[in-house]
Amino acid sequence: MSSRTANRAIESAELALYGGTPIRRTWLPYGHQSIDDQDRAAVLSVLRSDWITQGPKIEEFENAVADYCGVGHAVAFSSGTAALHAACAAARLVPGDEVVTTPLTFVATANAVVFCGGKPVFADIRPDTLNIDPAQVERLITSQTKAVIAVDFAGQPADLEKILFLAKRRNLIVIEDACHALGAGYRGRKVGSVSPMTVLSFHPVKPITTGEGGMVLTYDADLARRMRTFRHHGIVCPDPSRPWRNEMEEIGYNYRITDMQCALGLSQLRRLNDGMARRQEIAARYERAFSAMDEISLPSTAPDVLHARHIFVLLLNLDRLAADQDEILDALRAENVGATLHYPLVHLRSFYRRRFGYGEGLCPTAEAVSRRMVTLPLFSSMTDDDAEDVIRAVEKIIRYFRRRQIPVGA
DSSP states (O other): OOHHHHHHHHHHHOOGGGTOOOSOSSOBOSOOOOOOHHHHHHHHHHHTSSOSBSSHHHHHHHHHHHHHHTOSEEEEESSHHHHHHHHHHHTTOOTTOEEEEOSSSOHHHHHHHHHTTOEEEEOOBOTTTOSBOHHHHHHHOOTTEEEEEEEOGGGOOOOHHHHHHHHHHHTOEEEEEOTTOTTOEETTEETTSSSSEEEEEOOTTSSSOOSSOEEEEESOHHHHHHHHHHTBTTEEOSOTTOTTSOEEOSOOOBOOOBHHHHHHHHHHHTTHHHHHHHHHHHHHHHHHHHTTOTTEEOOOOOTTEEOOOSSEEEEEOGGGBSSOHHHHHHHHHHTTBOOBOSOOOGGGSHHHHHHHOOOTTSSHHHHHHHTTEEEEOOOTTOOHHHHHHHHHHHHHHHHHHBOOOOOTTO
16 A cells, blocks of 8 residues: 555544544635735725725725726625615615525525515526526516526626526516626626626625625616615715705615725735636636546536636535535534535525525425535635645545445346
8 A cells, every 4th residue: 555545544534523633733714815015005095094985995996896897887885785785776676576586695685685675586596507597587587576686606607698688578677696706707798797787795705805895886877876875875965066955865875885995995906817817726726636526516617607716616426425514514624624505595594484485395406406515715815735735625524424335236
């Protein structure tokens, strides 16, 4: 037996979960911000200026992201959730309206519909890309349907052409939840320039961060105007020379972002392409390592998209493993690899069960996939050694839990 084979045998026999030595000495989170000296200097320059909020950096940041994505208007908000809420409000959602979306997303996607008094209706996903299935969207459209929220899950754009065609034919508005997908591309166009409204998040685990923050991109000036009013309590100022003579036309919220946050975002934006390239490298390394393992499957990437690689998801082939999803996640985390789940399905959350009566069986593909999903660490400041630790930990755990296959006819 070679020393490498012997080491692997020792590893598999001594999971950290059961008292063995972890692959890593220190914790590796699933995502992490990358902050450098230029970022810190950018924020400090704002702190030394006359404006720390509602100042010039906000418009500068909005214009920079709009230019990067190739779209006419950008409206920044205090969070991605606030941006989703604003997009739904700009779409004129009212009580009784239905919005078709995916169950495989963070709760904020559906919650934003509820904030407006609407009802999220959950369409099943495609088993290959894990994005919302346009055929299932069409099946669920009723006379109450007002909009579709398509989520670019993990950073891969949804099937936007089919969804936009369907929406145009049925007079619906499309809101693209691209909180995973800044920098991604769809058929040669940047995400943000394709849908009527595209929502971004700048949470610390996203491709660029403002600490907390979000944005809506749109090519419609009226939608942009509505969202700017919405983020500032619904207040408008008909005569800018007399700001004290303002008016409140509709209800709004304090969803303003600060100049400090936008200065950080501007500084981060200069590194977006480099960060995406690094995420692509790590994802490719993972795919090479895991694609030959019978106990694991990988979601596919459509040929006409550029995947932003916000997160890396693998699917456990549980029929080949003597462990369930929780045991695999527990084992990875015991090895100091911060694996997690994206996401518990929204329609199975207690609130959505109580409020709308949703339950198991509504989205069978998503429900089957969700029981198999594991999210591995992936962020731009990860080192090659970090990535190799993740691979070693997955291999170690899969070897330990591998179910011995009995040949047919034996």
